């Protein structure tokens with residue numbers, strides 16, 4: 334929490350962004366406003382510009398004003414950014430640069446990606462319903478280190494003219510420690526089990542990773558720690574994904590495993606995410622992009638963004654009971670058979686983005 338806010342009066346910066354962003358963020362803000370009416374929770378919500386919308390208004394994808402507001406807010410809730418109309422801009426001016434700049438300026442090193450499959454949507458997965466129905470796992474991915482950032486890197490020409498590509502996998506003890514800590518803290522709010530995924534049979538970095546994970550784990554006597562090699566983890570995620578509670582892993586392994594895990598659930602429109610800093614402050618956003626193909630049609634599924642707001646209540650604002658309330662409301666709406674187009678199936682009732690948002694708000698009570 335920032336110095337001038339309290340748990341009951343958090344300051345939230347909303348960044349609708351581009352494409353379906355404004356359409357999906359409206360229901361999520363509606364949910365937060367409804368909570369302000371019915372619970373001891375009074376969010377101060379400010380809106381800002383990011384991405385293509387910011388470029389159009391100010392000539393930059395991440396205006397100074399937005400960055401300052403993000404720094405002083407307790408949490409940031411984003412819709413999505415990007416669109417074909419900005420693809421031709423100089424790299425520095427593209428919408429994606431705004432989001433990357435925001436993530437790095439806020440020091441968001443822990444990426445939390447849940448893969449939850451509501452039993453009502455078990456048919457949406459490519460796996461058998463008995464394997465995935467009720468799936469609820471969380472991947473905690475290190476986001477600012479590892480092989481994507483290590484030096485030296487590049488493509489060089491050797492003597493004789495042959496070229497070679499080089500990347501470096503490097504993690505310091507403190508980088509490993511803080512991501513493990515984020516995973517153990519998350520596990521405490523869930524089923525209390527962490528599986529650390531590495532390749533310690535081959536990589537020295539993984540040996541250190543395992544050692545540090547053990548050391549951090551010793552400080553969390555209430556959380557169970559296990560280790561798994563990444564190749565086995567990929568296999569287990571498809572064979573029996575419900576065995577996992579929290580998985581913690583490196584940037585690259587997490588990149589691959591979190592996409593794999595998200596597809597177990599079958600629908601990108603249902604998947605929230607969070608990126609946290611060392612103090613637990615976070616940027617919350619749906620996993621999907623700005624979906625220009627359906628923007629402006631009231632066809633987008635807003636539940637990934639609503640569930641991102643629930644994650645914000647749980648992980649940054651420390652209001653797990655309100656997070657549960659939002660998640661239960663989503664579940665009840667699905668029980669009623671309401672579906673946006675992306676999760677529709679025979680026998681269910683098709684609704685648009687706004688109607689889906691209204692239904693969740695109704696179910697909040």
Ligand code: NAD
Pocket residue numbers: 353357412413414415416417429432601602618620621622623624625626627632633634635637675
């Ligand atoms: P996308 O996620 O926007 O869309 C992929 C497909 O999923 C599309 O068919 C889309 O209609 C569908 N879809 C996405 N979200 C949906 C929702 N909530 N409800 C129903 N259907 C949904 O990915 P893309 O098409 O590769 O990218 C489009 C733009 O989004 C690009 O400019 C890309 O750079 C940007 N992008 C932004 C983010 C972000 O803001 N974090 C992430 C990924 C892509």
